[in-house]
Amino acid sequence: MDLNSYLKEKENIINKALDSLLPKEDEFPQKLHKAMRYSVFAGGKRIRPILCLASAEIFEGVSNNIINVACAIEMVHTYSLIHDDLPAIDNDDLRRGIPTNHKVFGEAMAILAGDALLTKAFQIISQKSEGRVGFAHHQPSTLLQIVYEIAEAAGSTGMVGGQVVDIESEGKEVAFPLLEYIHIHKTGELILASCRAGAIMANGDDKSLDAVTKYGEAIGLAFQITDDLLDIEGNREETGKAVGGDVKKGKATYPSVLGIDESKKRAQELAGIAVASLNDFGRKAEPLREIARYLVKRRR
Amino acid sequence: MDLNSYLKEKENIINKALDSLLPKEDEFPQKLHKAMRYSVFAGGKRIRPILCLASAEIFEGVSNNIINVACAIEMVHTYSLIHDDLPAIDNDDLRRGIPTNHKVFGEAMAILAGDALLTKAFQIISQKSEGRVGFAHHQPSTLLQIVYEIAEAAGSTGMVGGQVVDIESEGKEVAFPLLEYIHIHKTGELILASCRAGAIMANGDDKSLDAVTKYGEAIGLAFQITDDLLDIEGNREETGKAVGGDVKKGKATYPSVLGIDESKKRAQELAGIAVASLNDFGRKAEPLREIARYLVKRRR
Numbered sequence: 127m128d129l130n131s132y133l134k135e136k137e138n139i140i141n142k143a144l145d146s147l148l149p150k151e152d153e154f155p156q157k158l159h160k161a162m163r164y165s166v167f168a169g170g171k172r173i174r175p176i177l178c179l180a181s182a183e184i185f186e187g188v189s190n191n192i193i194n195v196a197c198a199i200e201m202v203h204t205y206s207l208i209h210d211d212l213p214a215i216d217n218d219d220l221r222r223g224i225p226t227n228h229k230v231f232g233e234a235m236a237i238l239a240g241d242a243l244l245t246k247a248f249q250i251i252s253q254k255s256e257g258r259v260g261f262a263h264h265q266p267s268t269l270l271q272i273v274y275e276i277a278e279a280a281g282s283t284g285m286v287g288g289q290v291v292d293i294e295s296e297g298k299e300v301a302f303p304l305l306e307y308i309h310i311h312k313t314g315e316l317i318l319a320s321c322r323a324g325a326i327m328a329n330g331d332d333k334s335l336d337a338v339t340k341y342g343e344a345i346g347l348a349f350q351i352t353d354d355l356l357d358i359e360g361n362r363e364e365t366g367k368a369v370g371g372d373v374k375k376g377k378a379t380y381p382s383v384l385g386i387d388e389s390k391k392r393a394q395e396l397a398g399i400a401v402a403s404l405n406d407f408g409r410k411a412e413p414l415r416e417i418a419r420y421l422v423k424r425r426r
Numbered sequence: 427m428d429l430n431s432y433l434k435e436k437e438n439i440i441n442k443a444l445d446s447l448l449p450k451e452d453e454f455p456q457k458l459h460k461a462m463r464y465s466v467f468a469g470g471k472r473i474r475p476i477l478c479l480a481s482a483e484i485f486e487g488v489s490n491n492i493i494n495v496a497c498a499i500e501m502v503h504t505y506s507l508i509h510d511d512l513p514a515i516d517n518d519d520l521r522r523g524i525p526t527n528h529k530v531f532g533e534a535m536a537i538l539a540g541d542a543l544l545t546k547a548f549q550i551i552s553q554k555s556e557g558r559v560g561f562a563h564h565q566p567s568t569l570l571q572i573v574y575e576i577a578e579a580a581g582s583t584g585m586v587g588g589q590v591v592d593i594e595s596e597g598k599e600v601a602f603p604l605l606e607y608i609h610i611h612k613t614g615e616l617i618l619a620s621c622r623a624g625a626i627m628a629n630g631d632d633k634s635l636d637a638v639t640k641y642g643e644a645i646g647l648a649f650q651i652t653d654d655l656l657d658i659e660g661n662r663e664e665t666g667k668a669v670g671g672d673v674k675k676g677k678a679t680y681p682s683v684l685g686i687d688e689s690k691k692r693a694q695e696l697a698g699i700a701v702a703s704l705n706d707f708g709r710k711a712e713p714l715r716e717i718a719r720y721l722v723k724r725r726r
Contacts, residue, residue: 215537242587
């Protein structure tokens with residue numbers, strides 16, 4: 127399969143849906159909606175929503191409801207970036223090659239735009255939707271489970287928890303178990319939830335869901351290890367952010383704890399585990415397999 | 427009826443439930459969970475969750491699920507206070523007589539504790555609950571509607587939108603329609619959602635829900651007008667925050683636009699509208715009526 131055209135096709139679907147789901151820039155209060163849209167359309171790779179759609183494709187395929195859920199996850203991801211970049215947290219001026227939200231709209235607006243995106247995500251999952259494509263209406267119980275899984279993945283024992291420990295560990299010697307905690311929670315949980323959400327929405331059975339869960343856990347961690355490596359070996363033109371930021375901030379990273387070679391080996395191993403976990407699925411899982419291989423060799 | 431003992435009884439129910447729903451202080455990451463609990467247990471009046479329970483009591487009464495929803499709303503309210511108090515937004519050092527979250531835990535933790543509380547709210551509404559009391563299991567579709575209504579009330583065209591316009595209007599001459607927009611959105615929407623959530627969870631019919639909606643709209647606005655008045659006429663011992671803060675910040679308030687007497691008159695009128703909207707209900711709506719009267723004469 128041609129992964130690049132697959133990713134491009136899904137990216138277009140996601141971007142179009144995000145555009146229609148978010149309040150327009152001329153809707154009051156305009157500055158808030160501009161700030162929300164600015165970061166959502168700031169050139170993200172859409173990895174999480176694409177994983178959601180690719181996971182759904184193993185089973186019943188993609189419906190409008192699933193696209194909505196995928197977009198909701200991207201909004202949660204975007205909110206987390208806006209808040210992480212704030213002066214009080216990571217204090218980053220540049221993200222994906224352009225100024226961060228608070229550099230353009232000010233701190234107050236960035237905080238509130240993040241809040242509004244997180245809130246919007248749950249509104250979208252729970253809203254009544256029309257014009258479903260592909261297959262029957264989703265049960266409210268399924269959508270409620272999605273709300274639960276995303277909230278759990280994003281909350282104090284998930285993504286936010288990982289972010290807190292990440293900040294608290296800055297400048298400190300961090301042992302491997304704590305490093306793994308940070309990576310699994312800060313990044314892994316929402317990637318895992320993206321994969322699971324697609325499979326749950328497309329009515330994957332329990333055994334299949336276990337396989338997708340193994341896949342999601344492996345690539346979630348592999349993704350963050352690769353991010354760590356890009357912060358050392360990447361270049362600013364490709365990654366769109368200042369390189370070496372982790373070292374400067376004294377962040378706990380895989381390369382800083384395990385070394386560069388061992389980190390690369392670990393990322394490759396995890397991609398292998400991810401691919402192997404999909405052995406029971408046929409051709410329909412090929413996009414997920416290709417994405418796993420791509421995620422550990424990407425340059426941005 | 428004795429409103430004080432009613433409020434006290436409900437407050438105890440809410441506090442107990444909040445304590446069991448929130449992660450414990452010794453759960454990892456401890457500092458985050460301490461920060462979340464600090465603001466949730468910082469002496470709030472629990473008006474929103476009490477309104478939720480009182481609205482449910484008109485119909486089928488209160489169940490564990492409804493208490494969970496009431497607590498979720500209080501978490502949304504608490505997150506909004508933590509973020510509003512931040513240096514980049516209202517820059518308040520004192521809330522309910524004690525230091526604000528960021529003064530105790532630092533800005534980064536306050537931002538993330540707010541994020542985690544908002545996220546937790548949606549997790550609680552969507553979680554599977556056991557040991558229900560009072561009446562049958564709630565339909566997932568009902569809970570999904572609650573997720574939707576709270577998200578809508580709290581989002582960019584609700585509470586966050588109101589907060590944005592409030593900030594943008596600081597130090598400016600504000601016409602009455604914009605002032606009303608700020609108050610209805612910043613404060614009114616979540617109070618309205620609290621009332622509606624209780625009625626929806628307790629299976630109120632459409633006509634009754636309309637009446638509760640009228641009630642919620644009226645007291646939501648009356649509540650914020652009274653807040654504005656307390657900022658002028660209250661005292662620090664009773665309100666637990668510095669008095670005169672609105673004037674100092676150049677905030678758009680009812681007294682600054684309409685004058686003190688007219689604002690008082692308007693708050694009383696709204697309380698009257700709220701009480702009148704419950705005419706079709708009998709004794710079971712008495713707590714809601716009493717709360718409306720109380721909200722415009724409270725001293726904190």
